[in-house]
Amino acid sequence: MSIRFTDHLEEFGRLRTEFWSTPGIIEELKAYEARNDDHEYKILKGLIPKPLVGRVTNDVGPAWQTSDTFFTDFPEHNYPNRVLSSTEHSHIICNVACHDTRLYSSDIDPSSLDKTAAAGMSYMHLLLITEMKAHFLDFWNRDDSVNKVNRAIHDAMERRYTEVARAYQRSNSSTAPQRLALLDAVMEECRISAVNFANTLRTNTSATDVVFGFHSHPHHSVGHLHMHVLLADPQFRTYSTLAHDWKTLSFEAVEHVLGEEEAEPTIPGGWPA
Template sequence: MSLSLSTNMSILFTDHVHEFRRLRAEFWNTPGVHEELKAYEACDNDHEYKILKGLVPKPLVGRVTNDFGPAWQKSDTFFTDFPTHNVPQRVLSSTEHSHIICNVACHDTRLYSSDVDPSSSDKTAAAGMSYMHLLVIPSSKVYNAVSHLNPDLITEMKTHFWDFWVRDDSINKINRAIHDAMERRYAEVADAYQRNDNSTAPRRLAHLDAVMEECRISAVNFANTLRATRNSVDVVYGFHSHPHHSVGHLHMHVLLADPLFRTNSTLAHDRKTLSFEAVEHVLGAEEAESKSYGIRHC
C-alpha cells in the first residue's frame, strides 16, 4: 500500500478503503481488544496494556516533561489533555472537540541525518512529512481511526482546520510553530553533544551550525512561498492506522502535498498514510449500515 502525496490522493481511494477495512477488521478481531479499549477510555491506570500502542513510555509515567503540566499517567499518550501538558503556543487553534497542533518533529531531515544526530545514526524518518506538518487531535480520549466509530468527529476535525486556515493569523502561527520546532531540534542536538563528549563537541557544533544555517535559509523561503500561495497550495489529510501509528491518540495529519514543500522532509511514512476520504467513507458506510439495523454508535 503506497501513498504518493505528490499525486491526487483520490487515485488511490479504492486501495485505501480496502486497506482501512482490513486494518479495522484485524483490530476488532484481536482477542481482548474490547476490554483494553474500555480501560483506555476510562483512563484506567491499573490495566496492563498489551494491545494498544503509543502510550506514554513507562519510564516517563509519574514524571512531568517540558516542565509543564501534571505528571503523566499510565493510560496517557503524549496527546492526552494536550493543552494541560504543553505551553499555550503549542496549540494553534481549539474548538470544543479538537485542537490543532504542530508536529513536534522538525520538518528538515538534515537535522536528523547521521552526521548531525547525536547517536551518529540515520534518524531522518523522525522528521516531518512536509514543511507544514500539522496534526488535528480530538480533545476527548479516542485511540485511533481503526477503533473509532463515529465519522462526525473526523469531519469536525477537517472543518476545524479549514476554519483555522482561512483566518488572517493562521499562516503566521503555522510558520512560527515550524520555526520553533526547528530551533528546538537544534537545541536538543547541541545539548546532547555537550553531554555525550566534550572533546568532540566543538567540531560537531561547528558542523551543526553550518547545517542549521542552510535549514534556516530554506525555511524562510518555504515560509514566504506559503504566504504567497496559501490560496492555491494542495493540502492533504491522512491517518496512520493501528498498528502503524506512533501516538495512541487519534490524530489527523495535515500536510502540503506539493513536492517543493517536501524537499527536505521524510517520505518514509507515505506508505502507511491513509487518506481522509477513505477513512471518512468507511466510517460513514458502517454508520449507515448500523442505523439500518437499529444500532447506534457513540
C-alpha cells in the same frame, strides 16, 4: 474511484477488521476510555512509554499517567504556541517532529544513530485531534493562520537545535566539536530554506493545496485519534522524510469506511457499550 482511493479503502477496511478481531480489544478499549492506569495495556499502541510514566516532560504540565498518550490533555503538557487553534472538540497543533534536526542529516543526533524516519513529513505538518477537517479549513482561512504556523515551526526548529547543541557541549566525545560544526552548517541552510518556505506559504495561501491523512493501527505512533495535514506541493518536502507515506491513508477513504460502518456495523459482537 481512483486506484489509490480503492487501495486505501481496502487497506483501511483490512486494518479495521484485524483490529476489531483482536482478542481482548473491547476490554482494553474500555480501560483506555476510563483512563484506567492500573490496566496492563498489551494491544493499544502509542501510549506513554513506561519510562516516562510519573514524569513531567517539556517542563510543562502534570506527570504522565499509564493511560495517557502524548496528545492527552495536550495544552496542559505543552508550550502554548504549539496549539494553533482550539474548539470544544479539537486542537490544531504543530508536529515538532517535522522540524527535528535529526531530519536534516543522519549525523545529527546525540546518540550517533540515524533517526531520520522519526522526524516529519513536510515543512508544514499539523495534527488535528478529533473534529478535524472542518476545524482546519476554518483555521486556514483566518488572516493569522499562516503566521501562527510559521512561528510555531520556527520555534520548534530552534528549540530542537538548542537541545542538540547543548547535548554536544556536555558530551565528552572527541567528535562533539565536529558534530556541532556540522549541526551549525546544516541549520544555517535549513534556516534559509525555512524563510523561503514561510514566504512562499505566506504569499500563496489561497492557492495552497493541503492533504489530509491518517495512520491507522498498528501503523500509528500516538494512540490518540488525530489527522495529519500536509502541504501538497513537493517543494515543501525538500527536507522531509518519505518514510511514512506508505501508511498514510487518505481522509476520503477513512471517512467512507467509517460511514459504511456507522450505517451497518461490522464490529464483532456489536459496538462497545
